[in-house]
Amino acid sequence: RSIAFTPGGGSLRTANLIPRITTTTSTSPTHLLASKQQTQTETKSFTSDSLSGYKAPSVNWYPGHIAKAERTLSETLTSADVLVEIRDARIPSATAHPKVREWTAGKPRIVVMTRMDVVPSTSISAWSKSLNMFGAGKWDGQVEDGNVKHTARQNLKQRGIELKNGQDGYVEDVLYVDAKRGAGTPALLRAIGRSGTYVNERRKKRGLRERPLRVAILGYPNVGKSALINRILGRKRAKSANTPGVTRSLQWIRVKGDMDGTDASGKTRKTKSNKRINSDFELLDSPGIIPANMENQEDAILLAVCNSIGNAAYDNQGVAAYLCERVKTLYQMGAERETAPQWRQKAIDRYKFDPLEPMVIPTLSDEVQTRIPTGEDMLFAVAENTCYGDPENAARKILQDFRSGRMGPICLQIAPTMDDDDNDGEFEGERKVNVLREVAVLGERVTFEDSMNDVDIEEVRQERARKAMQAAKERGLELPPMVEEEKVEEDDVGKGLFDGW
Numbered sequence: 303r304s305i306a307f308t309p310g311g312g313s314l315r316t317a318n319l320i321p322r323i324t325t326t327t328s329t330s331p332t333h334l335l336a337s338k339q340q341t342q343t344e345t346k347s348f349t350s351d352s353l354s355g356y357k358a359p360s361v362n363w364y365p366g367h368i369a370k371a372e373r374t375l376s377e378t379l380t381s382a383d384v385l386v387e388i389r390d391a392r393i394p395s396a397t398a399h400p401k402v403r404e405w406t407a408g409k410p411r412i413v414v415m416t417r418m419d420v421v422p423s424t425s426i427s428a429w430s431k432s433l434n435m436f437g438a439g440k441w442d443g444q445v446e447d448g449n450v451k452h453t454a455r456q457n458l459k460q461r462g463i464e465l466k467n468g469q470d471g472y473v474e475d476v477l478y479v480d481a482k483r484g485a486g487t488p489a490l491l492r493a494i495g496r497s498g499t500y501v502n503e504r505r506k507k508r509g510l511r512e513r514p515l516r517v518a519i520l521g522y523p524n525v526g527k528s529a530l531i532n533r534i535l536g537r538k539r540a541k542s543a544n545t546p547g548v549t550r551s552l553q554w555i556r557v558k559g560d561m562d563g564t565d566a567s568g569k570t571r572k573t574k575s576n577k578r579i580n581s582d583f584e585l586l587d588s589p590g591i592i593p594a595n596m597e598n599q600e601d602a603i604l605l606a607v608c609n610s611i612g613n614a615a616y617d618n619q620g621v622a623a624y625l626c627e628r629v630k631t632l633y634q635m636g637a638e639r640e641t642a643p644q645w646r647q648k649a650i651d652r653y654k655f656d657p658l659e660p661m662v663i664p665t666l667s668d669e670v671q672t673r674i675p676t677g678e679d680m681l682f683a684v685a686e687n688t689c690y691g692d693p694e695n696a697a698r699k700i701l702q703d704f705r706s707g708r709m710g711p712i713c714l715q716i717a718p719t720m721d722d723d724d725n726d727g728e729f730e731g732e733r734k735v736n737v738l739r740e741v742a743v744l745g746e747r748v749t750f751e752d753s754m755n756d757v758d759i760e761e762v763r764q765e766r767a768r769k770a771m772q773a774a775k776e777r778g779l780e781l782p783p784m785v786e787e788e789k790v791e792e793d794d795v796g797k798g799l800f801d802g803w
Contacts, residue, residue: 361602363615364594368523371552371589376405378552379518382586383501384410384494388521388530390608391415391478394429395715395732396601397522397610400443400593403471405520407450408457410474410497413438414490416526418478424640425713426478432717439471461500481529491534494583514556515583523590524610531555531587555585600737604714609705619681622697625704626657627677628714628737633658635735637716644710649680652703654687 379385385406389397394415402411413433418426445451458464463472475493479486498515505512519527534557590610596602606616607625632641649657657680660672675683685696703709716733774781 360596360599361606361611361616362594362596363592363611365612368589368591369594372591374552375588375591378586379405379407382409382516382518384412384497384515384517386412386414386490386494386517386519388414388416388519388525388527390522390525390610391417391421391426391429392608392713393601393604393715394433394713394717395441396598396604397525398438398441399520399522399591401591402520403439403442403454404445404447404450406454408454408472410461410500411439411472412490412493412497413473413476414486414530415476415478416481416530418485419480419482420707420711421713422640422643422711424643425711425717428640428717429713430476430478432719433476435720436718437471438473438476442471460504479526479530481526481533484533487530487533490530498583516554516586517583518586518588520588521590522592522605522610524608525590527590528587531585534585552589553587555587557583557585607701607704607714609701618697618701619693622700623677623681624737625677625700625714626680628735629712630657630674630677630680631735631737632714632716635716637733641714641716642710642712645712648709652688652708653680653684655683657683 385402387399387402415426415429445454458472474497477486477490477493479490481487494515494517498517501515502512519531521527535555592605592611596605602611603616603621603624605611606613606621629642629645632638633646638645646656646658649655657675659675661675661679661683662670662672665671681693681696681700684700685691685693689695689699704712716735718733771781
């Protein structure tokens with residue numbers, strides 16, 4: 303099929319060409335897993351440089367309003383009593399901000415997973431188990447400031463909390479919330495009330511009046527912070543949209559204490575006999591804060607997939623191809639029930655092809671060869687079947703279908719187990735998903751070995767060029783001769799350009 307190789311100047315099409323992998327027509331999970339294991343040592347990570355020398359640009363997004371908000375956030379949070387960290391349930395590990403432990407400094411902290419309506423229930427169960435097993439603070443970055451560590455331990459000690467091994471990443475509750483329909487909102491209000499009781503108890507001992515609790519809402523861009531605030535209030539008080547960067551400044555919002563959450567219709571229920579919070583409280587709506595430098599580029603791509611990064615910071619085609627490749631990898635790992643149970647059938651219905659059915663690939667010989675489609679194959683198949691051959695429109699279609707839930711419930715990260723905790727002394731934050739790039743030209747196998755040096759790579763390129771020339775001659779095509787590089791001695795550099803008068 304012509305979609306297998308598309309020349310041109312685009313970053314995706316020039317960098318990620320197609321490998322030769324001869325497969326059978328079986329598409330059972332066992333066969334898919336075996337196929338992946340066979341090629342793992344012959345490919346590189348999706349974010350690695352390609353054999354052609356192309357280096358994919360890193361995904362980073364740090365606009366001015368985020369930089370300004372981050373400078374003032376630490377000072378503002380000193381007046382907060384409870385901190386609510388918002389994470390995206392589709393990528394729970396990638397949306398755990400590394401600086402939350404430093405910002406909380408031992409104050410009560412609640413982790414809220416939003417968008418529970420677009421992830422499988424099996425994923426919610428698995429991640430809930432992992433969060434209870436490891437503690438939600440396991441995903442935090444390390445605090446280097448000794449003063450912050452001391453303050454955190456003192457704050458925890460005042461509330462009667464003693465942690466082992468001197469850890470200060472304590473989390474009070476982990477909740478799943480659907481901000482659109484209000485599911486989980488009453489439980490969140492109860493958790494805020496429980497976590498903030500220490501404030502007025504301490505004031506009462508000092509003979510001071512009770513005051514409203516101050517609750518800060520933190521998280522990455524576009525994870526549902528403002529939508530959750532509007533759901534708690536029962537009206538659109540905070541500006542909210544399904545795009546990053548809508549909230550651009552810090553703002554305090556007053557919430558009445560007799561609110562009992564909102565129902566499915568969006569109306570606020572009130573009750574006198576079962577108050578969730580004993581007094582009014584204030585919510586701090588903050589802009590989404592993203593690290594200035596995303597060291598883990600796979601997490602950065604996942605944030606782009608979930609629309610938590612401005613679309614000017616990434617290539618739609620590259621991100622869409624990564625999404626397809628990652629979901630395919632989850633199927634090959636046998637984790638489709640937990641991560642994307644409906645994806646394959648939805649792709650068949652919507653895109654008119656089976657993403658796990660072997661496809662025919664072009665070769666330099668007359669032999670017919672097939673392989674499981676790569677992420678790029680799927681992108682160009684969607685373009686050919688539904689977008690009149692336009693890969694850019696196809697990339698936008700794939701991303702929009704995922705973000706809107708048209709591909710069924712999907713969670714892109716697998717909950718870790720106790721066996722995944724020991725990875726050369728590092729905690730990965732999820733069960734490792736090796737999303738690999740498989741590269742070759744017109745079906746000619748090209749291996750990516752970590753041990754290959756520049757000489758080996760150059761030999762592979764020359765061999766490919768010779769094979770292409772030979773195949774062209776057999777088919778009666780005339781190509782320009784190969785340019786042989788001549789060795790130039792240092793003393794001869796510049797000679798012939800100007801020999802004097």
